Amino acid sequence: MAHGPHGARGRRGRPDPAVASLRSAVRGACADLPGGALVLVACSGGPDSLALAATAAWLAPRCGWRAGAVVVDHALQAGSAHAAERAGAACSRLGLDPVEVVRAPAAPDPAAPARAGGPEAAARAVRYAALEEAAQRLGAAAVLLGHTRDDQAEQVLLGLARGSGARSLAGMPARRGPHRRPLLGLPRAVVARAGDALGLQPWSDPANADPHPLRNRVRARVLPVLEAELGPGVAAALARTAEQLREDADVLDALAADLLARARVPGHERPDDVVVLDVAVLAAAAPALRRRALRAALLAAGSPASDLHRDHVLPLDALVTAWRGQGPLHLPGRVSASRACGRLALRRPGAQGRAPEHDTS
CATH class of the missing domain: 3.30.465.60 (Uridine Diphospho-n-acetylenolpyruvylglucosamine Reductase; domain 3)
Incomplete structure (x- = not known):
């Protein structure tokens, strides 16, 4: 069955279940936005962010807001500029407007002191700064990020490996400032199925196959072992743990802020x-x-x-x-x-x- 990016019909003309899940999640995450608000999708061209971009493009005219996209080229590997332009073109074909491809600032001097978290943390900081700058310049009400439940589980495992406290183990928030993560409750497999149903052709980042970054090893080796040895549902359980810890950490942070104010x-x-x-x-x-x-x-x-x-x-x-x-x-x-x-x-x-x-x- 062939679909255009906005079709993806299942039985009896209903949307494919995976597509419907994405639409429901994004609609809920943006339900508070006023009419005419601009929503930007942070899109790398990968499976998760491209499926998010397609979903936002479909929902925008139906929900009364506008949808655009920002693609950040980190220039960390050969061909990155071409991949970024390809992602931008895919967003434009989906109907997103405006679409901006932003080249990240030059990487820091290798001789400079290492930043905590290594190159991944440095790239993440640059990416968020670029997204926030674009949001401010374009007057966007929200920036949508394509993190899934599996990303949340990986984040919790990384926090455990570092011996972090509850705030770090609480993982990524569904919202922080202009950033929103509508797919945080959905498994990566569901998002991938939605992309297939929509006929999307995502870009496969070769950096994801690099075994050196710790997150890649957690994704490719650690989580599959946990699922095999402890049974399915480990990622979902880790994500639930993060949600519970976030609720506790929010209360403790509020009490600590009151203590600091009194002191x-x-x-x-x-x-x-x-x-x-x-x-x-x-x-x-x-x-x-x-x-x-x-x-x-x-x-x-x-x-x-x-x-x-x-x-x-x-x-x-x-x-x-x-x-x-x-x-x-x-x-x-x-x-x-x-x-x-x-x-x-x-x-x-x-x-x-x-x-x-x-x-x-």
Whole structure:
């Protein structure tokens, strides 16, 4: 049975079940958008993002919003420009408008210090920055990302391998800022079946076959072994775990933010690069909340989230609960931490004001 990209009819003229699942998911994810809103699909030309692009193109005129696409060319391999143009042309044929192909900035100097997370994290940061810039410039209300339930399961496994906390194990959120992930509840196999039913011809990224990136090994080797040994449904269970942990982490983060607000010492803050906290307020809190609040304080002082780990938070926590005159601490982002006179100060070079005298109590 042949289909155009917008047909895909099953029995009795009904849409193919996989196609119907995608349409329902995208429609639900965009239900709050006002009429005439522009929705951009982040499309690489691969199976997931191309199926998402086709679904958005079909839904847009029926739901009263407009659909466009952004293709980011990372220029990390030969032929990437051609692949990006091919993806852009496929989006245009689907009826998406506008369609932009954006070339990512040049890769960092190989001699520069390695970014936490390696090349994958660096490419991801560049990609999201490019998508956000395009969304702002074009006035888009939302950017749709093609991550599936399998991607979520892989994310949870990677977090477990790193020994991460609940926030990292909560995986990718369905929404964050302008970004929305409508396919996060759907298996990758369903998305692939929808693409087949729609007659799409996705691009197969050769980088996905590279065994060196950890995520590729998790996808090709680890998850299949878990499914074989533990039975089917492992990916779904990991995704459910992420959803439950996200609910818990949201509550804990809100409580930690309240603790941090109560611990801030009025009149001592400097613009973006100094945080001064009351040690007594922090010490009275439960350890889990206090450490979350301290991590948030480090972020506010300038520590990059990608470089900040539990090994950094625990010594900072010890300045609060196990004070023996130690310090100062030197933390990611050139942030230093010191305790004096019942105050915990986080600062970076260039911060104004005099550091508190060393606490001898």
